[in-house]
Amino acid sequence: MIHIIRRERFNSAHRLFRQEWSDEKNLQVFGSCSNPNWHGHNYILYVTIKGNINPETGFVVNLKDLSKLINKKIIDKVDHKNLNVEVGFMKNKIVSSENIAIAFWEQLEEDVKNLGAELHCVKLVETENNFVEYFG
Amino acid sequence: MIHIIRRERFNSAHRLFRQEWSDEKNLQVFGSCSNPNWHGHNYILYVTIKGNINPETGFVVNLKDLSKLINKKIIDKVDHKNLNVEVGFMKNKIVSSENIAIAFWEQLEEDVKNLGAELHCVKLVETENNFVEYFG
Amino acid sequence: MIHIIRRERFNSAHRLFRQEWSDEKNLQVFGSCSNPNWHGHNYILYVTIKGNINPETGFVVNLKDLSKLINKKIIDKVDHKNLNVEVGFMKNKIVSSENIAIAFWEQLEEDVKNLGAELHCVKLVETENNFVEYFG
Amino acid sequence: MIHIIRRERFNSAHRLFRQEWSDEKNLQVFGSCSNPNWHGHNYILYVTIKGNINPETGFVVNLKDLSKLINKKIIDKVDHKNLNVEVGFMKNKIVSSENIAIAFWEQLEEDVKNLGAELHCVKLVETENNFVEYFG
Amino acid sequence: MIHIIRRERFNSAHRLFRQEWSDEKNLQVFGSCSNPNWHGHNYILYVTIKGNINPETGFVVNLKDLSKLINKKIIDKVDHKNLNVEVGFMKNKIVSSENIAIAFWEQLEEDVKNLGAELHCVKLVETENNFVEYFG
Amino acid sequence: MIHIIRRERFNSAHRLFRQEWSDEKNLQVFGSCSNPNWHGHNYILYVTIKGNINPETGFVVNLKDLSKLINKKIIDKVDHKNLNVEVGFMKNKIVSSENIAIAFWEQLEEDVKNLGAELHCVKLVETENNFVEYFG
Numbered sequence: 183m184i185h186i187i188r189r190e191r192f193n194s195a196h197r198l199f200r201q202e203w204s205d206e207k208n209l210q211v212f213g214s215c216s217n218p219n220w221h222g223h224n225y226i227l228y229v230t231i232k233g234n235i236n237p238e239t240g241f242v243v244n245l246k247d248l249s250k251l252i253n254k255k256i257i258d259k260v261d262h263k264n265l266n267v268e269v270g271f272m273k274n275k276i277v278s279s280e281n282i283a284i285a286f287w288e289q290l291e292e293d294v295k296n297l298g299a300e301l302h303c304v305k306l307v308e309t310e311n312n313f314v315e316y317f318g
Numbered sequence: 319m320i321h322i323i324r325r326e327r328f329n330s331a332h333r334l335f336r337q338e339w340s341d342e343k344n345l346q347v348f349g350s351c352s353n354p355n356w357h358g359h360n361y362i363l364y365v366t367i368k369g370n371i372n373p374e375t376g377f378v379v380n381l382k383d384l385s386k387l388i389n390k391k392i393i394d395k396v397d398h399k400n401l402n403v404e405v406g407f408m409k410n411k412i413v414s415s416e417n418i419a420i421a422f423w424e425q426l427e428e429d430v431k432n433l434g435a436e437l438h439c440v441k442l443v444e445t446e447n448n449f450v451e452y453f454g
Numbered sequence: 455m456i457h458i459i460r461r462e463r464f465n466s467a468h469r470l471f472r473q474e475w476s477d478e479k480n481l482q483v484f485g486s487c488s489n490p491n492w493h494g495h496n497y498i499l500y501v502t503i504k505g506n507i508n509p510e511t512g513f514v515v516n517l518k519d520l521s522k523l524i525n526k527k528i529i530d531k532v533d534h535k536n537l538n539v540e541v542g543f544m545k546n547k548i549v550s551s552e553n554i555a556i557a558f559w560e561q562l563e564e565d566v567k568n569l570g571a572e573l574h575c576v577k578l579v580e581t582e583n584n585f586v587e588y589f590g
Numbered sequence: 591m592i593h594i595i596r597r598e599r600f601n602s603a604h605r606l607f608r609q610e611w612s613d614e615k616n617l618q619v620f621g622s623c624s625n626p627n628w629h630g631h632n633y634i635l636y637v638t639i640k641g642n643i644n645p646e647t648g649f650v651v652n653l654k655d656l657s658k659l660i661n662k663k664i665i666d667k668v669d670h671k672n673l674n675v676e677v678g679f680m681k682n683k684i685v686s687s688e689n690i691a692i693a694f695w696e697q698l699e700e701d702v703k704n705l706g707a708e709l710h711c712v713k714l715v716e717t718e719n720n721f722v723e724y725f726g
Numbered sequence: 727m728i729h730i731i732r733r734e735r736f737n738s739a740h741r742l743f744r745q746e747w748s749d750e751k752n753l754q755v756f757g758s759c760s761n762p763n764w765h766g767h768n769y770i771l772y773v774t775i776k777g778n779i780n781p782e783t784g785f786v787v788n789l790k791d792l793s794k795l796i797n798k799k800i801i802d803k804v805d806h807k808n809l810n811v812e813v814g815f816m817k818n819k820i821v822s823s824e825n826i827a828i829a830f831w832e833q834l835e836e837d838v839k840n841l842g843a844e845l846h847c848v849k850l851v852e853t854e855n856n857f858v859e860y861f862g
Numbered sequence: 863m864i865h866i867i868r869r870e871r872f873n874s875a876h877r878l879f880r881q882e883w884s885d886e887k888n889l890q891v892f893g894s895c896s897n898p899n900w901h902g903h904n905y906i907l908y909v910t911i912k913g914n915i916n917p918e919t920g921f922v923v924n925l926k927d928l929s930k931l932i933n934k935k936i937i938d939k940v941d942h943k944n945l946n947v948e949v950g951f952m953k954n955k956i957v958s959s960e961n962i963a964i965a966f967w968e969q970l971e972e973d974v975k976n977l978g979a980e981l982h983c984v985k986l987v988e989t990e991n992n993f994v995e996y997f998g
Contacts, residue, residue, distance in 0.1 A: 184688050185723040193445065195331040195356040198512070211511060213518065214398035220331040221398040222358005224445055230723075235692075239619060240606070240684030245720050246621065262350035262357040276512030280456050284507075309329065309360055312517050315457040315502075320960050321995040334784070347783060349790065366995075371964075375891060376878070376956030381992050382893065412784030416728050420779075448789050451729040451774075465989065467875040467900040470648070483647060485654065486942035492875040493942040494902005496989055534894035534901040548648030552592050556643075581873065581904055584653050587593040587638075601853065603739040603764040622806035628739040629806040630766005632853055670758035670765040717737065717768055742920070755919060757926065820920030824864050828915075856925050859865040859910075 185302055186241075187230045188248045192261035195222040196277045220264065225282075226307035227256070229290065233299030243297045251297065255289040279308045283316040291318070321438055322377075323366045324384045328397035331358040332413045356400065361418075362443035363392070365426065369435030379433045387433065391425045415444045419452040427454070457574055458513075459502045460520045464533035467494040468549045492536065497554075498579035499528070501562065505571030515569045523569065527561040551580045555588040563590070593710055594649075595638045596656045600669035603630040604685045628672065633690075634715035635664070637698065641707030651705045659705065663697040687716045691724040699726070729846055730785075731774045732792045736805035739766040740821045764808065769826075770851035771800070773834065777843030787841045795841065799833040823852045827860040835862070865982055866921075867910045868928045872941035875902040876957045900944065905962075906987035907936070909970065913979030923977045931977065935969045959988045963996040971998070 197220050198212040208216040215221070229252055233242040260269055265277045271285045283306045294301040305315045333356050334348040344352035351357070365388055369378040396405055401413045407421045419442045430437040441451045469492050470484040480488040487493070501524055505514040532541055537549045543557045555578045566573040577587045605628050606620040616624040623629070637660055641650040668677055673685045679693045691714045702709040713723045741764050742756040752760040759765070773796055777786040804813055809821045815829045827850045838845040849859045877900050878892040888896035895901070909932055913922040940949055945957045951965045963986045974981040985995045 183725075184691065185725075186688065187721040187723065189719040189721075191445075193357050193359055195358040200510070211516075217398050217400070217404075219400035219403050220356050220358065221329050221400070222331040222356065223329055224360040235686075235688050238608070240686030240689045242688060244619075249719075262353050264353070264355035264357070267355050268353075278507075278512030280458065280507050280514060281512045283456065309327075311461040311521075313459040313461075315459065317455075317457075319997075320963065321997075322960065323993040323995065325991040325993075336782070347788075371958075371960050374880070376958030376961045378960060380891075385991075414779075414784030416730065416779050416786060417784045419728065447733040447793075449731040449733075451731065453727075453729075463989075465901050465903055467902040472646070483652075489942050489944070489948075491944035491947050492900050492902065493873050493944070494875040494900065495873055496904040534897050536897070536899035536901070539899050540897075550643075550648030552594065552643050552650060553648045555592065581871075583597040583657075585595040585597075587595065589591075589593075599853070601765050601767055603766040625806050625808070625812075627808035627811050628764050628766065629737050629808070630739040630764065631737055632768040670761050672761070672763035672765070675763050676761075717735070744918070822915075822920030824866065824915050824922060825920045827864065855869040855929075857867040857869075859867065861863075861865075 183232055184235060184242060185230050185232045186243065186245060186248070187228055188245055188252060190227045190229070190249065190252050190257055192225050192227070192257050193222065194225060194260050194263055194265045195220040196265040197221070198276060198278060200276065220266075223308050225260075227252070227286065228303070228305040228307075229286075229301070230303035230305070231294050231297075231299040232302045236298075243299050247297060248294075251290065251293050255293060256286055279306050279312065279314040280316075282306055283314045287316050287318060319368055320371060320378060321366050321368045322379065322381060322384070322435075323364055324381055324388060326363045326365070326385065326388050326393055328361050328363070328393050329358065330361060330396050330399055330401045331356040332401040333357070334412060334414060336412065356402075359444050361396075363388070363422065364439070364441040364443075365422075365437070366439040366441070367430050367433075367435040368438045372434075379435050383433060384430075387426065387429050391429060392422055415442050415448065415450040416452075418442055419450045423452050423454060455504055456507060456514060457502050457504045458515065458517060458520070459500055460517055460524060462499045462501070462521065462524050462529055464497050464499070464529050465494065466497060466532050466535055466537045467492040468537040469493070470548060470550060472548065492538075495580050497532075499524070499558065500575070500577040500579075501558075501573070502575040502577070503566050503569075503571040504574045508570075515571050519569060520566075523562065523565050527565060528558055551578050551584065551586040552588075554578055555586045559588050559590060591640055591642060592650060593638050593640045594651065594653060594656070595636055596653055596660060598635045598637070598657065598660050598665055600633050600635070600665050601630065602633060602668050602671055602673045603628040604673040605629070606684060606686060608684065628674075631716050633668075635660070635694065636711070636713040636715075637694075637709070638711040638713070639702050639705075639707040640710045644706075651707050655705060656702075659698065659701050663701060664694055687714050687720065687722040688724075690714055691722045695724050695726060727776055728779060728786060729774050729776045730787065730789060730792070731772055732789055732796060734771045734773070734793065734796050734801055736769050736771070736801050737766065738769060738804050738807055738809045739764040740809040741765070742820060742822060744820065764810075767852050769804075771796070771830065772847070772849040772851075773830075773845070774847035774849070775838050775841075775843040776846045780842075787843050791841060792838075795834065795837050799837060800830055823850050823856065823858040824860075826850055827858045831860050831862060863912055864915060864922060865910050865912045866923065866925060866928070867908055868925055868932060870907045870909070870929065870932050870937055872905050872907070872937050873902065874905060874940050874943055874945045875900040876945040877901070878956060878958060880956065900946075903988050905940075907932070907966065908983070908985040908987075909966075909981070910983040910985070911974050911977075911979040912982045916978075923979050927977060928974075931970065931973050935973060936966055959986050959992065959994040960996075962986055963994045967996050967998060
């Protein structure tokens, strides 16, 4: 059993807010992150999967295949997009790093199994100081 | 004469587009950067100033004073903001890294003189692969 | 259950030595790290906490609150300080990265509970080549 | 119980291929990584060991001793070398990051015990986007 | 006049040696970099171009076009290749970072002019400690 | 003519203050950097030299020779030292990054000439946000 990790990146706009709250309440809870005109990030995503090594290839999974999967299921849907408005799997959710990481996990979990491995960790870097890690 | 450099960061939404062009034309020229729903970045800003060392302090300028200046004239106006919509000094400009860097130069030039030094370079990092440097 | 991580930094002087040992013995065991005139580091601290997501906010804990806590209980006490001489919670301890990390854990553990989460890991980066991780 | 981590680096040539396969089959499975004329990497290695703190020194193990061990058992054998051709412990193995990490684990495991600690993780960074982690 | 910079990466094998010298002489001058079985690097390339901003686009040159150019003229020819054996523009040259940077300059200079800008700097990062910069 | 750059690192204690000023005056001008009990940094040093390429070696100067020079004239004297107290070439100077960079320039200038090249830039990174560059 060994872990392999693929890093991918995407640049998105987002906003933290609850629709049923006033702008003042949103500002009080979420600070400048609730700006109604949006702000954005260069998000960095680390996907860790675990599995046994295929003795024919020396790979758990070819990292190019993992990269393709992450791009198809996540990056193509979020890169240069507004995470609140344009991303189906974030609809009706608060677009916090925690909720993004869990949604990414749900996007990937089944397909990683189909690659013959198991999803282990989704790590999302929002800024150089703030990260989340989700282990399912 | 010596150079000192201060790094600051800000997270903003933006969009590349010309209002008089159709969405198709904007998409053709600017690609996904023209997304009408915005995207965003963790911008990194490096401000270089040059001057003589004050023999009393060993400083060209106290970097804390330079940091305060950059925050007052730039970061407070752009961080967690929409660069197209909310930033006075970007109004009616295409919000490319080139134009942002020049606008930042104009924000800082006089005030750096008032600190007793000279603005030398504004470097803006949009992504880990794309940067601009403006020398006035 | 999800992990969130906050990065903070501090710049301190320190020295590795045992008071009851001679300078020669200290030099033999700790090398140049025992220099009686001190040396120092740009320490980087990663604090990981874990908990359930508050469905109202999408947060385990607002990372700004975690940052405030780390600053109040740690950074304000160690930044631009001499870790051997000026930091109460390091008194009578060898100021190794291991011991610093454990002392930081003790500083944070209760207060993280009061934020509604659980301390998971204190990671301390002393140089780009040397780190410790403490899990309680 | 606490974890300490040492980072080391090495620059090597390698190639992914199975000798019994044709060049076409190798190219199909391994892509450009199977180039018969080799390519190479600046590998980064993170070795994590765990143990109890020696109360005399404040160390699990002196990181200089861990560094010496990693250099003797690994770096001296792989740095500025061809991993397929010149490294005894990689003979008859596919030189994937997975297999390298496991071979490094085998190189270190006993000697880390002799230092009075336990090997916890071998992390190998092949590129800024591709990593493996092996926990034994 | 403003500078824009594009970062690209490639992974290659190489060797420093003079064919007319013995292995001993090569070893004495080039050290382990002359290993006859090759070694390799994750090279990082920074290409800086300068020019006037096109008022229609806000760009000196669209960085995607610069990226395409660098990939066509350089990356496609060197990535996952042996720089000594497989790269036409390095034939009969010592494959030092200095000579690579100059050869890259020659590959790009005319085409950058055709993009409407001027090549300013080719920076090549061989390891985290060793770089070269060529300004023509 | 081409530039080559070598990165080196050192960990030191220092303090910003003028002996003839009171502690209050020092605190007012230099802030927490004047702490009488010292603080410290992981300094990063980039030395750029320029020269013509030796056609026999493909080098301006072997970077290993440049590294040895920087270590002999600088790193051995400042690493794990107190910059105010133990470094001859900083005596009677305010230990600001500006003054350190200039003193390093003076340490290196002649010896770089003896290597057959010319010193171009000394860049000193004090923290991830604060740098100086000296060009002589």
